[in-house]
Amino acid sequence: MNSCSLGKLNVSMSIFLVDSHCHLNLLNYETTHQNVNQVIDNAINEQVRYMLAVATSLEGYEQMTELVGANPHVGFSCGVHPCYVKDAQYELDKFRELASKEHVLALGETGLDYYHETDTLRLQQQRFSEHIQLGAELNKPIIIHTRSARKDTLAMLKSEDISRCGGVLHCFTEDIDTARAVLDLGLYISFSGIVTFKNARELQEVAKFVPIDRMLIETDSPYLAPVPFRGKENQPANVRHVATFLANLKSISIESLAENTTKNFCQMTHLSYDALLSV
Template identity: 55%
Template sequence: MFLIDSHCHIDKLDYHRLHRDVTDVMEKAKTRDVRLILAVCTTLLNFENITAFIGCRDDILFSCGIHPLNIDEQLYDLLELRSIAARENVVALGETGLDYSNPQENKALQQEIFREHIRIGNEYNKPLIVHTRNARDDTIAILREGKADKCSGVLHCFTDDRDTAKVLLDIGFYISFSGIVTFRNAHVLHETARFVPLDRLLIETDSPYLAPVPYRGKENQPAYVRDIAEYIARLKDIKLEKLATATTANFCRLFHFNKPLCRL
C-alpha cells in the first residue's frame, strides 16, 4: 500500500523531543505505508530554510507560497515568488489564499497576492494549494476570475459543506481532508467526505497541527495520515487499499509527479 501526506509543515515538527531528524520522521511514516509527503511553505524565507534543512530527498516534495497571514512587507516579494516557482523542485504554488479570521487583516492585499499566485500557477502549469478561512465567497470568486481551472489545485484542510465542495469540484479543484474529519462532532464534514468523488480526494496531516483521533491534542506527524485514510475509507464504506490507490493517483495527477513509486 502507498499513502501520501499531501500537506505537511515538516520543518515545524518537534525535533528536540519527538524526532531525531527528518529521516526519523520519514521512517516512522513508512512503517505505516506513508511513503511520500509534500512539504508546504508559508513564506519565501520559509522555503529557503526548509529546502536547506531537508536537502534533496526522493520522498519529500516542495511547494512555495505566501500564506495570507504572512504578507507583511518583510515577508513577500512577488518577483522572488515567481523566480522560486520556476524551479524544478517546486511542484505547487502555496500555501496561498484568503484568511479573514482577523478583522484587522488587509483583505485587499491578501486578494492581490492570491491573484498573483494564480497567475504564476497558470504561467508555469503548477497547481495551487489554497487556504481559506471565513472567506468562502471571495476565494471562489477569485479562483473563477483568475481561471484557476487552468492550473488546477486543492482546497487544503477542507472544513466546509458539500455545496462548497461541489462548487470547487466544478472549478476543477481537488478536496483535501485533514485530521478534523476524524473528530466525532464533525458531522457536516463527514457528509462532505462521503460526497466528494474518490477521484478528486486527497488526504493530509497539516502537521504539526490538527492531529487525528486517537492522537487529538498531540503533535501531528506524517505517519498519522493513515488514520485519516482509514477513517475516510470507513465513511465511504470502501477498503483502505482502494482509498490509498485513489488518493495516490490523484496526488500524482494533480502535482504532475511521474517518478516510479516502487523506488520510494
C-alpha cells in the first residue's frame, strides 16, 4: 500500500492509535486475509494508523520486512523470542547488523519464558542480556516478554540497567506489585486484548493503577483477540477495541487514551509525535 491509497479509506484524523506489538508475518494470508496491505488498510479504517511489527527470530525479521516492504504505517522490531533462543541462525554480529537499520525502532521481543522453555534458562538469560546491551549501544528500546519468570526478569532488568535503553513489558499479565516494580525501572506497560476478558478482573485493576503516561496498547496479532473477537485470529485493527475498553475502565475519552498512548510510543521509540501524525 502506498500513501495514495489513504484517500480511499474512511479515516477520521481526530484519533491516532498505535498497535505497539503485532506479528504481521504470522497472520493467515491463505484463508483469512488477502494480503498484508489489506490488514494495514483494515487497521487504518479503525484509526490504527501505525503498527510496530515485532520479530521472534532473525529469520522471521527478514521474512517480515520482505512481506511488508517500506510502508509509512509500519515500523519494525528485531530480535529473538526466548522460545527461539536455540535458533541456529542467531549470530550476535548478524543481530547487530539487522538491528542497526533505520526502520528498526526497537529490539525484541526478548526476555524470559520459563513456562514453555525449561531447558534453555541460561541461554535465555544470555540472549536477554545481549538484547539489553545492544539496545543501549544503539539507543533503541527493548520489547520484553516474561512468563513464569517474574523474579529473574526483574532481577535482570535491574542488573543490566535497563534504563540505558528503556523499553516495555509487553502483553502485561502480572500483578500490581510487578507493575509497580516495572514502572520504578522507568519502563512502559502494554496491555493486549487479554484485559477485555471477563475473567481478567485482577489485570483490569492493574490497568486502572498504571498511569496513562506509562501505558501502551497492543494486539499481539495474530494472538489474543479482544472481546468481541475472542477465539478468532487477531489483527491490528482490533487494538481499537483494547483502547475503547481501557478508556472506559480509566474513565477517560478514547481521544485522550489514543493521544497519550501514541505519545508514549513515540517517547519510547524516539519518534517525532508530530511527524508520526502526518503519515
